[in-house]
Amino acid sequence: MSDSPIWHPFTQHGLGEPIPLVTHASGAALYTADGRRIVDAISSWWVTTHGHAHPRIAAAIADQAARLDQIIFAGWTHQPALDVAEGLRAIMPPALTRVFFSDSGSTAVEVALKMALGYWLHRGTPRHRILVLEHGYHGDTIGAMSIGARGAFNRAYEPLLFDVATIPFPAEGAEQVTLDALAAALADDPAALIIEPLIVGAGGMLTYPPHVLATMRRMCADAGVLFIADEVMTGWGRTGTLLACEQAGVVPDILCLSKGLTGGAVPLAVTMASEPIYQAHYAADRARMFFHSSSYTANPIACAAAAANLAIWREEPVMGRIKTLVERQRVRLSALANVPGVANARQIGTIAAVDLPGGEVGYLSDRSPRLLAFFRERDLLLRPLGTTVYVMPPYCIDDGDLDEVYAAIGEAAGL
Template sequence: MPGRTQNFGANDWVARSRAAVWHPCTQMKQLEAVPPLAIARGEGPWLIDTDGRRYFDAISSWWVNLFGHCNPRINAAITDQLGKIEHVMLAGATHAPVVELSERLGKLTGLGHAFYGSDGASATEIALKMSAHFWRNAGQAEKNGFISLQNGYHGETVGALSVTDIPLFKDTYAPLLRHSVQVPTPDARLAEPGETAEAFALRCADALEAHLAEHAATTAAFIVEPLVQGAAGMAMYHPVYLTRARELCDQYQVHLIADEIAVGFGRTGTLFACEQAGIKPDFICLSKGITGGYLPLSAVLTTDAGYAMFYGDATARGFLHSHSYTGNPLACRAALAVLDIFESDAVIAANRSKSIEFTRLLAEVAAHPRARHFRHRGMIWAFDVADATPGFATRFHLQALAQGVFIRPIGHTVYVMPPYVSTADEMAMLAAAILLALSA
């Protein structure tokens, strides 16, 4: 096993990484057989390794990259901010980038008073704590339970993992976690034969109603990934579920938390997925694409009524939560540059056109005899591999790398979530690579 005393060549980045870096979501021993790519730089949707080989970043570097690597406009914004202030604590101070970003996010979401963290799990923790604290301040401390969807994913810190329903991540840490309740997922793949996605979603919403009818008095919030459950294998469902969930949360006085960490900023075809259901959540969690894949940042915004419940003379009534790099100016400037690009380049409209064209380019993949449940929403495409055997994801990953594509299936699900700057030619290349990997 690699150890710290081993000597490697100065440019042997893979060996040095195995010896010194603990990689995320990885059984480190597997890196002996499947070494990580040593990336030297990036250009648009392409990753370039230390030997100069190019790989199409088909999953946007874990769903964070929107406008390509080394985007000149985001680069310029960060460079400009470097000459002003790199960081200042947000307790007792403020700065222009965090104020401007908060104002713009408020206008875009219809919510307000953005609270910042550094990653998606932090945003989940913030929203859960805010919800429970809200009810405590309202004199209903018993309302501290949480509901989430079966197969849902909301992060891997202890609080976030408590409302996650992925056994691989959760089971080991079960003794550390707080109990939560999972209700049936409206994942359209689970509908009965002949049942529409809408009808199935409404049937699943009936289960949510049944739970709330009995347990609303002890429930703080229902947290949900709107429209697409990422770690569940890009499980997609009908927007009517969100519409009904909003009605039920209002009826039973339970908060609705929209975890838009992965699906926000245009991934589902609208800036925020909740827009497709015509709803506004009580809390929205944002991260990943918020900085275009540049710097760690997350935000939670809530309603004016939610904010007002914490406002008062007693310190303990305030939301006493913090992160050292809360509202980091460099990250906020990157996020502002991302919002500028959305606005100046009419990205949502452009993506709608690309979505149609890219779906056409993937038609042969959808028709492949191994593909099942080919599905698509906005700039996300996915399908399940019917005859996948153990080790499929790793084999597919390696076969795609040989074709110049960086892609990592989730179990037996292959998905594509490319940067928005990807072209039709690049998507055609991606489709060809997927077909070759499926045929290998």
């Protein structure tokens, strides 16, 4: 057993795998206590956009910490939160008029579900059924697990999870099966459909085309069913546009954002809602208020980081960096696709993925720990999803580091 009292997430301590001690970070690199430089090829779990320890974001955090570190947000407000809300209103779809703060992707999703159910209740026509997309992942709180794929991730908690209606993933050539299933499910008057737009993340980096997303949105609108977009992973340029929904011309009723909201520096999330959802809760009756909060809702330090991130998006050529990274990855992925043992090479924006078939598949594949160790020994932070290896780097990663990442994946195909 380890001498450390820390219980790490998604870590089986019984395997005795090494847990490196990271002392500092800069750009696309992490540095460990034993002097190693680690290329962060997955943005430290998909959060770091502009690079680690970004000077503008770090300075905003330090400045805010010396001014106002924390204040209850129920009935009080502060300037960083106002700056973030107005900044989001300026760049997000105009129909999303309201900004509700929370502290993680999971809680942003929980908030979205509660908003949807409250909307129907306060309209006097309660609805409770949630539609979900097969293989989806939306977080690890109870509501988020309930609407995600069932399996080893949540088997122990099955008695706590509520039932949902699952729509088949729109695999290539079988898109109509998905749309037919959605049509049937919509006929039962569900409350909402929640999806990860264009790419299912933890479910295996599975992609589907914008026209399917657009059709699902239109079907929900025609049926009067709320449409929730979980852009916790896909937002902030990951798919090549600010939001993945943009590529389908889709505006959701409710939008979940986190991860890159602060550039990945500190935890913060928002759930943005359309005006009808807000108005359903708006009344002189206190019993109709939206009952959700946490002690650190809209923490001023986290909001200062988000405000700095929004300033970077306004004032720097972030989309240009993303476009360049997309092309740099495309060239390398094309070459990797020809390596024996590599299958199903795919890319959407700055996210690239391949499958390394062979042996057991799935998240608990015996091959996954071997791949993880292989990349760790080569000073790369790559965390396979079973036998799926993906690359989702900070936008500042240089060519040398990208070359190392793709070369290592090619070597790993021969393991």
